[in-house]
Amino acid sequence: MRRFTLIAVPYVWLLVLFLVPFIIVFKISLSDTALAIPPYTPTLDFSSGWEGIRNFFAGLDFENFKFLTTDDLYWKAYLSSLQIAAISTVLSLLVGYPIAYGMAQAPDEWRPTLMMLIILPFWTSFLIRVYSWMGILSNEGFLNQFLLWTGIISEPLLILNTNTAVYIGIVYTYLPFMILPIYAALEKLDISLLEAAEDLGCSRLTAFWLITIPLSKQGIIAGCFLVFIPALGEFVIPSLLGGSQTLMIGKVLFEEFFSNRDWPVASAVAVILLLILIIPIVLFQRNEQKQREAEG
Amino acid sequence: MAQTVFAPWLDADEKPLIQFKNVTKRFGDFVAIDNLTQDIYAKEFFALLGPSGCGKTTMMRMLGGFETPTEGQILIAGQDMKGVPPNKRAVNMMFQSYALFPHLSVFENIAFGLKREGKPKPEIEARVEEMLRLTRLTKFAKRKPHQISGGQRQRVALARSLAKAPKLLLLDEPLGALDKKLRQDTQFELMDIQEKTGTTFVIVTHDQEEAMTVASRVAVMDEGEIIQVATPADIYERPNSIYVADFIGDVNILHGHATRADDGYDIAYAEGKAPLHAKTSNDLGASAKCALAIRPEKVSITAKKPAKVTNAIKGKIIDIAYLGNLSTYHVEIEGGHMIKAQTANTTRLERRSFTWEDTVWLSWTDTAAIVLEG
Amino acid sequence: MRRFSWFNATSLTIGFLFLYLPMVILIIYSFNESKLVTVWAGFSTKWYGELFQNQAFLDAAWVTVKVAVLSSTIASVLGTMAAYVLVRGGRFRGRTLFSGMIYAPLVMPEVITGLSLLLLFIGIGLDRGVLTIVLAHTTFSMCYVSVVVSSRLVSFDRSLEEAALDLGCSPFEAFRLVTLPIIAPAVISGWLLAFTLSLDDLVIASFTAGPSSTTLPIKIFSAVRLGVSPEINALSTIMISIVTVGVISASLLSKRALVRQKREERAAEQTAD
Ligand SMILES: Nc1ncnc2c1ncn2[C@@H]1O[C@H](COP(=O)(O)OP(=O)(O)O)[C@@H](O)[C@H]1O
Numbered sequence A: 001m002r003r004f005t006l007i008a009v010p011y012v013w014l015l016v017l018f019l020v021p022f023i024i025v026f027k028i029s030l031s032d033t034a035l036a037i038p039p040y041t042p043t044l045d046f047s048s049g050w051e052g053i054r055n056f057f058a059g060l061d062f063e064n065f066k067f068l069t070t071d072d073l074y075w076k077a078y079l080s081s082l083q084i085a086a087i088s089t090v091l092s093l094l095v096g097y098p099i100a101y102g103m104a105q106a107p108d109e110w111r112p113t114l115m116m117l118i119i120l121p122f123w124t125s126f127l128i129r130v131y132s133w134m135g136i137l138s139n140e141g142f143l144n145q146f147l148l149w150t151g152i153i154s155e156p157l158l159i160l161n162t163n164t165a166v167y168i169g170i171v172y173t174y175l176p177f178m179i180l181p182i183y184a185a186l187e188k189l190d191i192s193l194l195e196a197a198e199d200l201g202c203s204r205l206t207a208f209w210l211i212t213i214p215l216s217k218q219g220i221i222a223g224c225f226l227v228f229i230p231a232l233g234e235f236v237i238p239s240l241l242g243g244s245q246t247l248m249i250g251k252v253l254f255e256e257f258f259s260n261r262d263w264p265v266a267s268a269v270a271v272i273l274l275l276i277l278i279i280p281i282v283l284f285q286r287n288e289q290k291q292r293e294a295e296g
Numbered sequence B: 001m002a003q004t005v006f007a008p009w010l011d012a013d014e015k016p017l018i019q020f021k022n023v024t025k026r027f028g029d030f031v032a033i034d035n036l037t038q039d040i041y042a043k044e045f046f047a048l049l050g051p052s053g054c055g056k057t058t059m060m061r062m063l064g065g066f067e068t069p070t071e072g073q074i075l076i077a078g079q080d081m082k083g084v085p086p087n088k089r090a091v092n093m094m095f096q097s098y099a100l101f102p103h104l105s106v107f108e109n110i111a112f113g114l115k116r117e118g119k120p121k122p123e124i125e126a127r128v129e130e131m132l133r134l135t136r137l138t139k140f141a142k143r144k145p146h147q148i149s150g151g152q153r154q155r156v157a158l159a160r161s162l163a164k165a166p167k168l169l170l171l172d173e174p175l176g177a178l179d180k181k182l183r184q185d186t187q188f189e190l191m192d193i194q195e196k197t198g199t200t201f202v203i204v205t206h207d208q209e210e211a212m213t214v215a216s217r218v219a220v221m222d223e224g225e226i227i228q229v230a231t232p233a234d235i236y237e238r239p240n241s242i243y244v245a246d247f248i249g250d251v252n253i254l255h256g257h258a259t260r261a262d263d264g265y266d267i268a269y270a271e272g273k274a275p276l277h278a279k280t281s282n283d284l285g286a287s288a289k290c291a292l293a294i295r296p297e298k299v300s301i302t303a304k305k306p307a308k309v310t311n312a313i314k315g316k317i318i319d320i321a322y323l324g325n326l327s328t329y330h331v332e333i334e335g336g337h338m339i340k341a342q343t344a345n346t347t348r349l350e351r352r353s354f355t356w357e358d359t360v361w362l363s364w365t366d367t368a369a370i371v372l373e374g
Numbered sequence C: 001m002r003r004f005s006w007f008n009a010t011s012l013t014i015g016f017l018f019l020y021l022p023m024v025i026l027i028i029y030s031f032n033e034s035k036l037v038t039v040w041a042g043f044s045t046k047w048y049g050e051l052f053q054n055q056a057f058l059d060a061a062w063v064t065v066k067v068a069v070l071s072s073t074i075a076s077v078l079g080t081m082a083a084y085v086l087v088r089g090g091r092f093r094g095r096t097l098f099s100g101m102i103y104a105p106l107v108m109p110e111v112i113t114g115l116s117l118l119l120l121f122i123g124i125g126l127d128r129g130v131l132t133i134v135l136a137h138t139t140f141s142m143c144y145v146s147v148v149v150s151s152r153l154v155s156f157d158r159s160l161e162e163a164a165l166d167l168g169c170s171p172f173e174a175f176r177l178v179t180l181p182i183i184a185p186a187v188i189s190g191w192l193l194a195f196t197l198s199l200d201d202l203v204i205a206s207f208t209a210g211p212s213s214t215t216l217p218i219k220i221f222s223a224v225r226l227g228v229s230p231e232i233n234a235l236s237t238i239m240i241s242i243v244t245v246g247v248i249s250a251s252l253l254s255k256r257a258l259v260r261q262k263r264e265e266r267a268a269e270q271t272a273d
């Protein structure tokens, strides 16, 4: 009996507050917009019995999805989200790998401190970390003032409200997600493997290419997914750092819902975003599985 | 046909392959190798033997190019190795941990060094096949290192370091992870390979039996210094110090005072006892403190005092260790010393003539014991 | 002994400058006299004063803390139960769905979670307010808690529980007397994680908050949407300081505990000799 309670309480909670809401999203994505409260139709009407349920199902269709394909705003937004997430992921890898490598090579007594310095930003507000770049990247911002002062540029650079600012924001906020799995992989790397490679005729650099990179592959893959997946649906960063021309699907969904009050279309946007996300999520799971098997 | 004895170190014209010249290696304040000078010759099977932490791995790593000497010079084939990185040395190392690349197959591991040389593909393949045959791994070529057994991994590591046909192969405790049976098989395999390929081997081990089995010469080390270098037989029969005598095999040490007598020394080991006599060419000076080292198997054990024996001591059996083929008797002699005597068990156990508390006589010839400074 | 190579020292320095410089600049400018946030006009703490005069911010902060405490506490209980079910629960009908529902929220875009919960609350006619935010935050936080706790549960020796059962405990007593004390540190980190996530959340709160229950992130977001504001700089500085002090003291405490444990182990070994 106790076991039943133990299972049932979290189970029911998740069913009601996680699964059911999804079914509702899915259902509303098949409904039509209406000027009513709630602003969609049909609604399920149990009072008229079978008839009500049949009417309900008859009222559902794929019109919203068709609409998404006709208005190029949406597919452009999906494509541009994918592109921004992909570029940011590559940039994070380029920035994060040397840091993870440096941490893994650091003297033992330094490691806990370095680790804490990487994790500390996790605990500070995401919103504030994104916001901190607004003051740096704006036209009169810290970066432009600095560059003008050094004389590298004579005109302030336009960075805030462009995609560049979005890349910087994503790399900055998600960098720990990239560093930690790579660090975990590099830390396990046995130094004698590199020595063996050198012994067999590799230079330092070729040993890095042939041994270090392949053996940290799992960490690289995990880190890339951990950045790519949340970046794809990101809302805060494009809203604060991006410009009007920055198209990201999270922002589109938010505006569709709050500004246009078009709930069915917003739901359809959400359903498609989920479908797109399933691919990287499944690949990520596979990678984790493989890693566990390799270790186990 | 009489075989010529392989002993290039006795030949003054022979050029050594490796020369350590006053090499010192310090880690911070810690002296890992202390002013060491040693020659090793081509085609030798040179064993470094010593307790853990005495600097064996450090010597190997300096040869491989992974550590640089703090002072002194290392020459390989007459060339100073200073500043030569590991990938530019005709030396290969077999790592204590094997260091097999986990993401590459057995075949690719063995081919790794050959590919770096940019050899044509068919040539690489032929060489790898040859190595696989030599180490009897052909069946496992496609497996990854975690899919084969410990013994097979060790052979992959060996094949990988042999593939480039190095002038010099360094083996750092190569057989440490293997069980006894597999270890003995592999030791013979190693000697076989060495004979076939003519490579010079330097092997590190802390297993004295292994060193005795495989080596042409054994160097016994302690705290960064080489104490003695000699053939296995010499190390065993003619150790130059208590340390070496004690380190290799089992030994009884009796401390005493030596006085010259005939062609050797008389050693007084206890108050009011007849001195022991040992023949030796060693010169301790006229009269000195010394130690007498006697191997247990050279001590005979009898019920009555044997006639016509130089050295005989009475004692009481305290303990008997039965080892199957041998038995070791722990005998307390008058004065409280414990002496071990070993006999071969040629008769069955129940017909053994001595038992606990028996009074017995221990005896040995005047050439059985070695007089050492002490 | 390993030392920093030139390359590693450089990459670490640049990396950590990148991670910390923006926050340092933010903190410095929070003490700027000028309203123009980009021009330095002398040291002042006036924005802190104005912040504490601003009733709307104080109200929002209060709502945020309330939500965070409630949701992280409920999430810790539910998350620990879920972890226990996943690791020790054995097989039951619907287990795959259950573990799927635990892991899915971790990778779900916040906009989707927020949207779906809002549609649920409207569907069942629940008025938006503190309650709805707490429900929403609890749902995703419990998944994080359960991941943290289950990793601890996996690593600890099952035979401890079996020994307790063997000595006469009921399963519940075994959980209370043996399992819970051992996983307590994980539950606490889970709680802290849930608390931080709740404090931090903008998107889900935007969907599920009502007009009378604005949280601090919502307030901050609407204030900075149009540009940098010195009051927000001051607020950020306070929040960053609290977190920094918290994280550093937590890591010092755990380091001290580790050192003490090592010392005690060594002492125990010596007395045993
Ligand atoms: N990189 C190093 N830094 C500091 N001390 C070292 C280093 N490498 C070896 N040592 C020390 O040098 C001594 C000899 O080590 P080693 O050559 O590995 O001994 P072994 O004979 O067991 O192979 C040991 O006391 C070891 O602690």
Ligand SMILES: [Mg+2]
Pocket (backbone or CB within 6 Å): B056, B057, B096
């Ligand atoms: Mg060693």
